Amino acid sequence: MSKLYFNWSEMKNAPTPGEKVCDLSSLSEGQIKEIVFGNNKDAFKIIVFLKEGVVHGYVNKCPHHWLTLQRRSDSTFMMWSEIEVMCGHHSSVFDLTNSGRCTDGVAQEPIYQMFHYS
Numbered sequence: 001m002s003k004l005y006f007n008w009s010e011m012k013n014a015p016t017p018g019e020k021v022c023d024l025s026s027l028s029e030g031q032i033k034e035i036v037f038g039n040n041k042d043a044f045k046i047i048v049f050l051k052e053g054v055v056h057g058y059v060n061k062c063p064h065h066w067l068t069l070q071r072r073s074d075s076t077f078m079m080w081s082e083i084e085v086m087c088g089h090h091s092s093v094f095d096l097t098n099s100g101r102c103t104d105g106v107a108q109e110p111i112y113q114m115f116h117y118s
Helices: none
Strands: 032-037 044-051 054-059 084-086 093-095 102-104 113-117
Touching: none
Parallel strands: none
Antiparallel strands: 032 044, 044 054, 054 113, 084 093, 093 102
């Protein structure tokens, strides 16, 4: 899915822009937290990442084949470095502190950033 045609706020079960998605106290430094809106196949999934007091939020989909970022076998997010997550399906690597930029792998686009708060 090309970023040119993608607007996360128009997707089924997506939170409204500006909606509170979690309490800051529920986040752990350097850890990814998945938040799910809706149920089953219609669920809208986001990931939230806290690093050095900055909260980064992304749609939990790799732009390569629109699959969630974690491994299917155990739903684990694979951290490539302290700030990068690796897609569990095709191994593209994304910088969670730099607008989801792809730093390695087959993905041609970044993961889709929803918010960035400091």
